[in-house]
Amino acid sequence: MDLTYSTEQRRFRQEVRSWMEAHVPAEPLSSFDATREGFEAHRAWERTLSEGRWGMVTWPESYGGRGLDLIQWLIFEEEYYRSGAPLRVNQNGIFLLGPTLMEYGTPEQKARFLTAMASGDEVWAQAWSEPQAGSDLAAVKSTAVADGEEYVLKGHKIWSxxxxFADWAFGLFRTDPSSQRHKGLSLIFFPLNAPGVRVQAIPQIDGEKGFAEIFLDDVRVPAFHRLGGEGEGWSICMATAGFERGLMLRSPARFQVAARKLVELYKAHEHEVEASVRDVVMQSWMDAEAYALSIYSTASRLTAGGQIGAEASTNKIFWSEMDIALHKAALSILGARAELLRSAPAAGDIGKWLDGYFFSLAGPIYAGSNEIQRNIIAERMLGLPRS
Amino acid sequence: MDFRFTEEQMMTASVVRDLLSDLCQPADLRRLMESGEARDPNRWCKIGEIGLAAALVGEEHGGLGLRSIDFVLAAEACGYAGLPEPLVENTGVALPLLAALSHAEGVAPFFEMALTGEITVALAHSANAFVADVDSAGALIVEIEGALYLAAPNTLRLTRQPSIDPFRRLFMIDGGVDTAMKLTGRNEAAPLLAAAFERGALFTAAQLVGIAQRCVDLAVAYAKERQQFGKPIGSYQAVKHQLATAQVKIEFAKPVLYAAAAVVEQPGMYSRSRVSQAKLAAAEAADLAARTAIQVHGAMGYSWEVDVHFFLKRAIALTNWWGTPAYHRGRVAERMLSGELGPDNTFASEATYA
Incomplete structure (x- = not known):
């Protein structure tokens, strides 16, 4: 066990830090879920990142990456969040679909999709859930019927x-109409501007348009857009979900930066709040540290050739609950001002804690609800019988 | 940067784990409890044969020269087994301290016996209100007003303080220390006592993590067997989710514990905070896991017959051993409020900013 960075790792950190300091926009970009302008500003930032070859540092150079290992990826993420750089508008692509494409895609598919993904030229949405297939994802009904060298997609996706505003979506479709449950499903990509696709935004509790319904009415895509074999969609999806829950979607740096800001907020109001607040703040800070240590441990194991397993589910529960507690702690410090919009004259410098709190409430739901994660832990880690 | 244990470290732990799995099952614990003896002679003899007594003593003093990180998994295994004998305190805390004092006059005969495992060494440290296992020890290091002394336990007047944990042997020293040999004065003793405290808190945290996992494992085994409404209770989500929640606590206490073990030998605020965080996280995991295990066992969980209570009681005892949660929170607060924060400082220490 060696918990120190090598000279090369420290040099790499400096390189990322310098680049970020020179390139991160001085003013925060407006939300990518609220307006087309905000979305395109984030796309432009993805292009800037890509020009510096920072789009996805773990990917091979041939796809716009740097071929770095997961420890270097963590260092990159630390410097990324430390610099206050914009959130990654293409996270569905680069963190979820990307690693899956790397594993299951043909060379032609990788060449076609990965480079455009890393550059932000193609921003991805996910299209898994359906109105009657949420936690019970294997109940998907949307179909992809083979017709020559094409598939014809039909169905209704939701919570995408x-x-x-995205360009492409990847989703789970029933390619075998007579199939049941986990069998007969395939993972298929489709452009969101293809004829027959209708996207309808669903306003979220914060008023933004972070997710949508997608109606597919005889949408034709080439068979080339199927990732993996026909009928292999479920197992590929689960691999994607492993990345989502386990490692890439929520790198620890994001929470450590939030925890640092929480401590700063606490210090600024230390004498106004009751004494018990210190321990609440400290629990969030400790949890962010624990999460980082855990991910370093996982990254070390994966770098040495290990596999990610059911611990992905423990990660998802831990970070999602930590995120809520962290934002609640901030709101408790803000007291009466916690409910104010930033436009309120008395708001002062209350920051984005309320926005963050709302977003944190989605954490235990998306990427597989925490109830499902607890089932996975109980059945696959602890060996309890299936329900 | 490589956050993994080495093969050797895992091997040491598995030797201890396998031995305890043979010789420290609940039936063994109950037999010892009924005998009222301090130790199971056969088990203690077999533990001695592993040769871990002087594991953390430097090679220059005749020990194995291992570090805390090499012993932390073994300490965890002792917690998992609910081991009554003082392997963790003797190897992890007392002997490295005695080694640092081995040059003092009169220490040599005791130290030599301790190195070979012939005697154990107890420690009366001001962080703990009582002295553990002094009746069965061959020597006692005692802190008196910050200075360190060595006493032969049979010269002391000891009052047993029965603990709810039937295997804890706690005592107060009511007299006899006036004949103890002075080892060192306050100035030299202070850093040694501080280092002993860090090891004590670290290895207590390790035992608490082991206890937590044992509680979950006991409950899982029961939930697979016990049937209600025609199915194993472990197939119901209300049971599954409680156990999963306890397991999540354990999974996120472990990396803190291991990171603490890797830095415990470095003095300073950053290292102290990590040790305290490990102790806090481990105690919380053990508390939740023990209570969950009782709940999952239902009325059986509240019975003397089911073994969970041994682990619950050890968890209660160790939560306040080598520093109360409030004390450890204070040390974490110091680091959080005056140290460097943020994602680039996860592994920071005083050396980073020297």
Whole structure:
């Protein structure tokens, strides 16, 4: 066990830090879920990142990456969040679909999709859930019927993150109409501007358009847009979900930066709040540290050739609950001002804690609800019988 | 940067784990409890044969020269087994301290016996209100007004303080220390006592993590067997989710514990905070896991017959051993409020900013 960074790792950190300091926009970009302008500003930032070859540092150079290992990825993420750089509008692509494409895609598919993904030229949405297939994802009904070298997609997807402004979506479709449950499903990509696709935004509790419904009415896509074999969609989806829950979607740096800001907020109001607040703040800070240590441990194991397993589910529960507690702690410090919009004259410098709190409430729901994660832990880690 | 244990470290732990799995099952614990003896002679003899007594003593003093990180998994295994004998305190805390004092006059005969495992060494440290296992020890290091002394336990007047944990042997020293040999004065003792405290808190945290996992494992085994409404209770989500929640606590206490073990030998605020965080996280995991295990066992969980209570009681005892949660929170607060924060400082120490 060696918990120190090598000279090369420290040099790499400096390189990222310098680049970020020179390139991160001085003013925060407006939300990518609220307006087309905000979305395109984030796309432009993805292009800037890509020009510096920072789009996805773990990917091979041939797809716009740097071929770095997961420890370097963590260092990159630390510097990324430390610099206050914009959130990644293409996270569905680069963190979820990307690693899956790397594993299951043909060379032609990788060449076609990965480079455009890393550059932000194509921003991705996910299209998994359906009105009657949420936690019970294997109940999907949307179909993809083979017709020559094409598939004809038909169905109704919902809760599709980023779908309002994104370019592409990847989703789970029934390619075998007679199939049941986990069998007969395939993972298929479709452009969100294809004929027959209708996207309808669903306003969220914060008023933004972070997710949408997608109606597919005889949408034709080439068979080339199917990832993996026909009928392999479920297992590929689960691999994607592993990345989503386990490692990439929520790198620890994001929470450590939030925890640092929480501590700063606490210090600024230390004498106005009751003494018990210190321990609440400290629990969030400790949890962010624990999460980081855990991810370093997982990254070390994966770098040495290990596999990510059911611990992905423990990660998802831990970070989603920590995120809520962290934002609640901030709201408790803000006291009466916690409910104010930032436009309120008395708001002062209350920051974005309320926005963050709302967003944190979605954490235990998306990427597989925490109830499902607890089932996975109980059945796969602890060996309890299936329900 | 490589946050993994080495093969050797995992091997040491598995030797201890396998031995305890043979010789420290609940039936063994109950037999010892009924005998009222301090130790199971056969088990203690077999533990001695592993040769871990002087594991953390430097090679220059005749020990194995291992570090805390090499012993932390073994300490965890002792917690998992609910081991009554003082392997963790003797190897992890007392002997490295005695080694640092081995040059003092009169220490040599005791130290030599301790190195070979012939005697154990107890420690009366001001962080703990009582002295553990002094009746069965061959020597006692005692802190008196910040200075350190060595006493032969049979010269002391000891009052047993029965603990709810039947295997804890706690005592107060009511007299006899006036004949103890002075080892060192306050100035030299202070850093040694501080280092002993860090090891004590660290290895207590390790035992608490082991206890937590044992509680979950006991409850899982029961939930697979016990049937209600025609199915194993472990197939119901109300049961599954409680156990999963306890397991999540354990999974996120472990990396803190291991990171603390890796830095415990470095003095300073950053290292102290990590040790305290480990102790807090481990105690919380053990508390939740023990209570969950009782709940999952239902009325059986409240019975003397089911073994969970041994682990619950050890968890209660160790939560306040080597520093109360409030004390450890204070040390974490110091680091959080005056140290460097943010994602680039996860592994920071005083050396980073020297």
């Amino acid at each position: 993150s980023r779908a309002v």
